Amino acid sequence: xxxxxxxxxxxxxxxxxxxxxxxxxxxxxxxxxxxxxxxxxxxxxxxxxxxxxxxxxxxxxxxxxxxxxxxxxxxxxxxxxxxxxxxxxxxxxxxxxxxxxxxxxxxxxx
Amino acid sequence: xxxxxxxxxxxxxxxxxxxxxxxxxxxxxxxxxxxxxxxxxxxxxxxxxxxxxxxxxxxxxxxxxxxxxxxxxxxxxxxxxxxxxxxxxxxxxxxxxxxxxxxxxxxxxxxxxxxx
Numbered sequence: 001x002x003x004x005x006x007x008x009x010x011x012x013x014x015x016x017x018x019x020x021x022x023x024x025x026x027x028x029x030x031x032x033x034x035x036x037x038x039x040x041x042x043x044x045x046x047x048x049x050x051x052x053x054x055x056x057x058x059x060x061x062x063x064x065x066x067x068x069x070x071x072x073x074x075x076x077x078x079x080x081x082x083x084x085x086x087x088x089x090x091x092x093x094x095x096x097x098x099x100x101x102x103x104x105x106x107x108x109x110x
Numbered sequence: 111x112x113x114x115x116x117x118x119x120x121x122x123x124x125x126x127x128x129x130x131x132x133x134x135x136x137x138x139x140x141x142x143x144x145x146x147x148x149x150x151x152x153x154x155x156x157x158x159x160x161x162x163x164x165x166x167x168x169x170x171x172x173x174x175x176x177x178x179x180x181x182x183x184x185x186x187x188x189x190x191x192x193x194x195x196x197x198x199x200x201x202x203x204x205x206x207x208x209x210x211x212x213x214x215x216x217x218x219x220x221x222x223x224x225x226x
Binding site: 032034036041042043044045046049087089091096097098099100101102103 | 114116142144146153154155156159201203205208214215216217218219220222
């Protein structure tokens with residue numbers, strides 16, 4: 001099973017870059033890695049998705065090493081409004097199921 | 111981008127009654143949708159996989175007679191919580207998409223169910 005493991009929580013200050021790493025040792029060859037942001041009482045919101053190397057969009061970058069057993073979400077210059085829970089999600093090998101890990105609770109301080 | 115709409119966003123019901131939650135894919139067809147439940151300060155827990163035109167697949171420990179899922183069209187799945195009890199109070203979230211090259215899973219905004 002493509003179980004994901006992330007740090008439970010992280011604190012950061014406004015304006016800093018935040019890197020959240022997720023391990024997914026059993027990722028299957030064809031699986032993509034997707035990151036989501038969730039605010040209280042809302043559904044998870046898509047941030048970024050990647051397969052290998054580096055992907056960048058207007059809000060984040062995603063770094064994936066060659067072995068794809070981990071990935072790092074990078075949030076440049078976070079603000080207070082980035083306080084949320086961040087999840088990495090990988091399809092559970094060939095089952096078309098998506099099992100969430102604990103997520104990382106990011107708290108951005110002023 | 112792909113949008114998943116969930117309705118209602120919140121509902122309060124009395125013990126013993128049933129509640130139906132709708133999940134719609136607004137700009138794409140979804141043969142498969144997923145239902146999750148989330149308790150406060152916890153992660154999302156997959157309840158079941160909803161398959162268009164066939165029976166849903168339930169995760170271990172989820173009562174299929176308690177949580178009825180119907181996926182009658184390519185854009186609509188419904189979750190009915192039957193004979194609701196206070197312990198069924200939770201945040202229910204549906205999702206659709208995924209499973210295909212670079213197609214990510216998209217989530218509805220959730221339904222807060224409170225059973226009194």
